[in-house]
Amino acid sequence: MSRPEEIAPPEIFYNDSESYKYTSSNRVQHIQAKMTLRALELLNLDKNEPHFLLDLGCGSGLSGEILTEEGYNWLGMDIAPSMLASALDREVEGDLFLADLGNGIPFRAGTFDAAISISVIQWLCNADAVGNDPKKRLMRFFNTLYALLRRGGKFVAQFYPMNDLQTKQIMEQAKVAGFAGGIIVDDPDSKRKKKHYLVLTAGQSDRNLNLAGAQMDAPEQRKMSAKMKKKMESRKDYINRKKETMRRRGRVVALDSKFTARKRRPRF
Amino acid sequence: MRTAVPAVPQYIIWRDERKISNRNTPPTTQTQTQIAHKKYNTRNMKFITTNFVKCAVKTCDSSVDAFPLQYSDCQIVQEELEYNPEFIVHMLERLEWNAVVKVARDLGNESLPPVKPEGLDPIMEDDQVILRDLHTLLVETQIVEGKMVCRNCEHIYFIKNSIPNFLLPPHLC
Numbered sequence: 284m285s286r287p288e289e290i291a292p293p294e295i296f297y298n299d300s301e302s303y304k305y306t307s308s309n310r311v312q313h314i315q316a317k318m319t320l321r322a323l324e325l326l327n328l329d330k331n332e333p334h335f336l337l338d339l340g341c342g343s344g345l346s347g348e349i350l351t352e353e354g355y356n357w358l359g360m361d362i363a364p365s366m367l368a369s370a371l372d373r374e375v376e377g378d379l380f381l382a383d384l385g386n387g388i389p390f391r392a393g394t395f396d397a398a399i400s401i402s403v404i405q406w407l408c409n410a411d412a413v414g415n416d417p418k419k420r421l422m423r424f425f426n427t428l429y430a431l432l433r434r435g436g437k438f439v440a441q442f443y444p445m446n447d448l449q450t451k452q453i454m455e456q457a458k459v460a461g462f463a464g465g466i467i468v469d470d471p472d473s474k475r476k477k478k479h480y481l482v483l484t485a486g487q488s489d490r491n492l493n494l495a496g497a498q499m500d501a502p503e504q505r506k507m508s509a510k511m512k513k514k515m516e517s518r519k520d521y522i523n524r525k526k527e528t529m530r531r532r533g534r535v536v537a538l539d540s541k542f543t544a545r546k547r548r549p550r551f
Numbered sequence: 552m553r554t555a556v557p558a559v560p561q562y563i564i565w566r567d568e569r570k571i572s573n574r575n576t577p578p579t580t581q582t583q584t585q586i587a588h589k590k591y592n593t594r595n596m597k598f599i600t601t602n603f604v605k606c607a608v609k610t611c612d613s614s615v616d617a618f619p620l621q622y623s624d625c626q627i628v629q630e631e632l633e634y635n636p637e638f639i640v641h642m643l644e645r646l647e648w649n650a651v652v653k654v655a656r657d658l659g660n661e662s663l664p665p666v667k668p669e670g671l672d673p674i675m676e677d678d679q680v681i682l683r684d685l686h687t688l689l690v691e692t693q694i695v696e697g698k699m700v701c702r703n704c705e706h707i708y709f710i711k712n713s714i715p716n717f718l719l720p721p722h723l724c
């Protein structure tokens with residue numbers, strides 16, 4: 284079977300019928316959801332804080348829907364009008380932009396807390412138009428991505444490298460743009476389930492990427508300190524505790540709304 | 552410190568009393584000429600996004616005129632969306648208020664306060680009025696159709712069917 288990138292440029296490959304086939308497939312939905320959740324796990328964002336995320340190559344919003352369910356606000360970009368049209372039809376929550384990632388991502392510095400990209404960036408290694416230089420496009424992509432993330436912002440991208448050379452090319456350009464990080468391979472021994480995740484940080488972060496499970500020698504599980512426990516409490520507990528403190532100080536706090544740390548629909 | 556902010560809703564660009572929350576009952580009349588009513592619950596470009604997006608042309612990267620873009624011929628809708636005061640406060644800090652005022656003016660509202668409200672707390676009752684107004688302005692006010700022009704290179708970006716188009720012609724790539 285040949286790879287989609289070798290068949291046609293993305294905006295042509297993902298036409299109305301392919302977009303429909305892709306989006307309505309249970310199998311695809313399930314895999315994209317699983318990889319998005321894995322990307323979020325690697326990002327390791329603080330659940331007690333709101334976050335504004337960027338979904339690069341958002342397609343029809345399968346990855347974005349997971350972001351919404353996990354409580355994130357997001358904005359998605361894609362080059363294929365048909366995919367974006369399905370995203371509109373499916374009433375996703377994020378703003379949608381029509382754009383080519385290889386031409387850069389047009390946001391001012393420090394806009395986003397983090398970014399994800401699910402099954403997309405291998406496309407950038409392809410020269411599908413005359414005069415397209417993959418190296419230049421990757422460079423523009425990573426440079427603009429680095430700038431639009433807040434300092435310490437993180438980027439996780441699941442992708443399907445064609446070969447080691449591609450992986451190397453991607454890593455190299457990310458590094459030149461200023462990112463630190465590397466590649467995580469899940470299920471490396473299964474040809475079918477094997478997945479590559481590019482995990483990058485833009486500057487020093489006060490919360491590291493979650494690389495548990497990726498390290499060979501995982502540190503021992505230590506007993507939870509009070510500080511850790513505080514971190515682990517649910518969002519709702521956290522808001523209520525904050526409100527209680529304010530009440531005790533005699534301040535008037537907002538009534539709990541039906542949306543207060545509302546629980547999202549569970550997946551699967 | 553809190554900036555003195557009037558308690559009256561000042562942040563509303565268009566007050567639409569019949570925000571669309573049900574796709575099956577399209578409203579029949581318009582309160583103001585600029586407000587369009589949506590037939591579907593599809594998302595559009597939220598006002599807050601105008602505070603982040605800039606010209607995509609590489610040679611405009613370092614130009615101060617590439618942000619904010621200039622908005623014209625815009626069709627606006629207001630859509631009721633979940634109120635999330637924590638998100639508003641989170642984003643407020645990174646907003647460039649001058650650009651908020653500038654774009655609001657492009658869209659026909661001259662009355663935004665010139666200074667960014669500060670020190671708002673999502674859990675305090677006193678702050679809810681302003682936070683709700685900011686929610687209406689930043690999240691519920693959306694652009695369905697329109698034009699965005701870069702003040703530096705004058706490239707025109709179109710917003711069509713709810714989606715801003717940032718594809719560049721070959722000579723600008």
Ligand SMILES: C[S@@+](CC[C@H](N)C(=O)[O-])C[C@H]1O[C@@H](n2cnc3c(N)ncnc32)[C@H](O)[C@@H]1O
Pocket residue numbers: 293294297315339340341342343344345346360361362363366382383384385400401402403406407
């Ligand atoms: C396999 S789909 C993944 C979509 C979505 N992330 C998901 O998880 O369902 C790959 C997407 O990448 C998009 N894509 C490919 N090259 C792109 C480029 N240069 N700029 C923007 N999007 C691109 C395609 O249009 C397509 O929607």
Ligand SMILES: [Zn+2]
Pocket residue numbers: 606607608611617701702703704705706
């Ligand atoms: Zn420009």
